[in-house]
Structures are given as C-alpha cells and as structure tokens.
Amino acid sequence: MTLRAERSAQGCEADALERALRRQARRSQALLVLSALLSCLLVAAAALVIVIDPLDEPLLRAAASAFFFPFAAVILHRYKAAADRMHLAPITRNQLPEVHRILEELCREAGLSRTPRLFLTKDPSIDPCTMTPGLRPHLVLGTDFLAGCRENGTPEALRFMLAHQVGHMVLNHHTRRWLWLSTAILGTPVLRGVFIRLLEFNADLWAARAVPEGAERALALCAVGKDNYPYLHGAEQAEHWETRRDVLGQVAYLSATQVSAAERVSQLHRHGLRLRTSLH
Numbered sequence: 571m572t573l574r575a576e577r578s579a580q581g582c583e584a585d586a587l588e589r590a591l592r593r594q595a596r597r598s599q600a601l602l603v604l605s606a607l608l609s610c611l612l613v614a615a616a617a618l619v620i621v622i623d624p625l626d627e628p629l630l631r632a633a634a635s636a637f638f639f640p641f642a643a644v645i646l647h648r649y650k651a652a653a654d655r656m657h658l659a660p661i662t663r664n665q666l667p668e669v670h671r672i673l674e675e676l677c678r679e680a681g682l683s684r685t686p687r688l689f690l691t692k693d694p695s696i697d698p699c700t701m702t703p704g705l706r707p708h709l710v711l712g713t714d715f716l717a718g719c720r721e722n723g724t725p726e727a728l729r730f731m732l733a734h735q736v737g738h739m740v741l742n743h744h745t746r747r748w749l750w751l752s753t754a755i756l757g758t759p760v761l762r763g764v765f766i767r768l769l770e771f772n773a774d775l776w777a778a779r780a781v782p783e784g785a786e787r788a789l790a791l792c793a794v795g796k797d798n799y800p801y802l803h804g805a806e807q808a809e810h811w812e813t814r815r816d817v818l819g820q821v822a823y824l825s826a827t828q829v830s831a832a833e834r835v836s837q838l839h840r841h842g843l844r845l846r847t848s849l850h
C-alpha cells in the first residue's frame with residue numbers, strides 16, 4: 571500500500587471509530603436516563619406504599635427495602651472498590667517511569683487536568699482489563715499484562731490499555747453522578763450486562779481512536795496471558811468468537827458481568843478498526 575493510500579485508510583478508520591464512539595456514548599447516556607427514571611419510580615412507589623398502608627408489615631418491609639435500594643447499592647459498590655484497593659501496589663513516578671510517561675501523554679492529549687495514580691495488581695480476582703471503574707481517579711495494570719508488554723516488545727498494547735482506562739475517565743464512568751444514576755440498571759438482570767458491555771466498548775473505542783495499532787495486541791494479552799501470547803493471534807480469536815449460543819448459553823451471556831476480550835476485539839472490528847494482518 572502506498573503512503574497516500576495508507577494515510578487515507580487511517581483517516582477512514584479514525585472517522586469510523588469516532589462515529590461509533592458518539593453513537594455508543596449516546597446509547598449509554600440513554601440507559602443512564604432510563605436507570606434514573608427506574609430509581610425515581612422505585613423510590614416513589616415505595617414512599618407511596620409506606621404512606622398509604624403503614625400497618626401492613628410484609629408490604630412495609632418490601633417498600634422500605636425498595637426505598638433504600640439505591641443507597642445500599644452505592645454503599646456496596648464503594649465497599650467492593652475499597653476491598654479491591656487493599657490488593658493494589660502503588661506505582662510512583664520513580665518506578666516504571668516509561669509507563670508514567672505514556673500515561674501523562676495520554677492524559678495531556680485527553681485534556682485531563684490531573685494524571686491519575688497508577689497501581690499494579692497480581693490478584694487474579696481483580697481483572698484490570700475489565701474492572702468497573704471506582705470512584706477514585708486511579709488506573710490499574712495487571713502484573714502479567716505489564717510483563718507481557720515488556721517481554722513481547724509491544725509498547726502499543728500497554729498504551730492501548732492505559733488509554734482504555736483514561737477513556738473511562740474522559741467519559742465520566744468513574745464519577746459519583748454515574749454511580750448514583752446507574753444503580754437501578756446495575757440491579758436489573760440483563761440490562762446490567764448490556765450496560766457494563768457498553769461502558770467497556772465505549773472505553774475501547776476511545777482507546778482505539780488514540781492507539782488503533784495496540785487494540786488487538788492488548789486484548790489478546792488479556793485473553794491468553796503473556797506466556798501464550800507469542801503463539802496466538804488476537805484477530806483470529808475475535809473472528810471465531812462464538813456468537814451462536816443455545817438457550818442456556820444465551821442466558822449465561824446476558825447475565826455475565828464480564829466482557830470477553832474476543833468480543834471486545836470483534837466489536838472494534840465491527841465499528842471500523844482495521845484488521846492488523848501480522849501475527850500479533
């Protein structure tokens with residue numbers, strides 16, 4: 571491909587990803603509005619029951635649970651984030667300066683006024699590739715992922731993963747407003763999975779606009795780990811991602827709260843990310 575054709579292809583890819591990001595961001599905003607309406611409806615119905623029939627004990631208990639549901643959901647989310655934080659190792663600027671340099675560049679380009687703190691985790695129960703953003707502006711990398719980027723010489727994968735997490739912040743997924751507004755949808759089966767997927771896809775699209783060459787590599791590393799990465803192909807995994815499911819498979823898919831790396835790459839290709847044809 572000539573240099574001119576390559577530039578034109580890059581421009582088309584960036585435009586397609588930008589359009590997809592705007593479209594998907596509108597969908598997640600619409601779900602957030604729906605969630606806020608559901609919360610208001612739930613609290614109003616509970617308040618009505620408490621006022622109309624305060625003597626019916628089982629009904630009163632149910633109404634009180636519904637009334638306090640949004641508050642309990644926020645406390646639970648914050649407790650989980652606090653429990654996860656206990657397993658994180660803080661990485662200061664004196665450690666891993668090359669990672670901080672990339673992070674600072676991304677934050678500057680994104681227009682963020684502060685660079686978030688960086689942490690490492692080797693806790694297998696915390697998956698930094700898909701973790702729901704907490705309320706504190708911090709970024710988490712997995713030890714296996716970081717070692718994989720270093721050992722396999724793929725700085726673009728590291729850049730993509732940092733950009734993904736910066737993307738969550740640019741899109742406000744870590745703010746108190748999002749947490750409060752999303753409690754009802756996060757408590758609703760099926761819609762919860764749809765919403766979590768949208769947040770991940772949006773952050774991926776944001777990152778793919780900035781680092782398109784790192785998307786497949788970063789997500790392949792997330793999927794198979796650093797030791798198997800040199801032998802496997804991220805684009806192949808996405809291409810063969812299982813979309814045909816039996817009934818139980820569909821139920822499992824809809825109720826899942828984690829998004830597979832293969833689905834994420836598959837979504838990015840669907841929205842215009844070009845296939846990188848090299849082995850990785």
Ligand SMILES: [Zn+2]
Nearest residue numbers: 699700770773
């Ligand atoms: Zn994410």
